[in-house]
Amino acid sequence: MATRTFIDADGRERPDRRSNDRLRAIFDQACVIVGPFFATGSTWGADHPLDHLAYHALRDAFPDLSSEEARQIISACLRVHRASQVRKADPAGQLR
Secondary structure: OOOOEEEOOOOOEEEOOOOOHHHHHHHHHHHHHHHHHHOOOOOEOOOEOOHHHHHHHHHHHOOOOOHHHHHHHHHHHHHHHHHHHHHHHOOOOOOO
């Protein structure tokens, strides 16, 4: 069995640690669903994040996801969102 790899931001080949093909298949769609909950200014009251609402929206869209799988996807989508915010803030487009 061949090890999956990916090319990182520096152009180096790295081992791919992601192993759940089912989650990989729905990841882009899931990020579109939960993305608005991570948008700047999307809070409930005094800066309380809307992660729990994102969780429910994701479980509504994908009822076959386990609780742990939903949390994994939300965590990954949040990292993607934060990385995109850093890229927007940094004119060189480099992550810090």
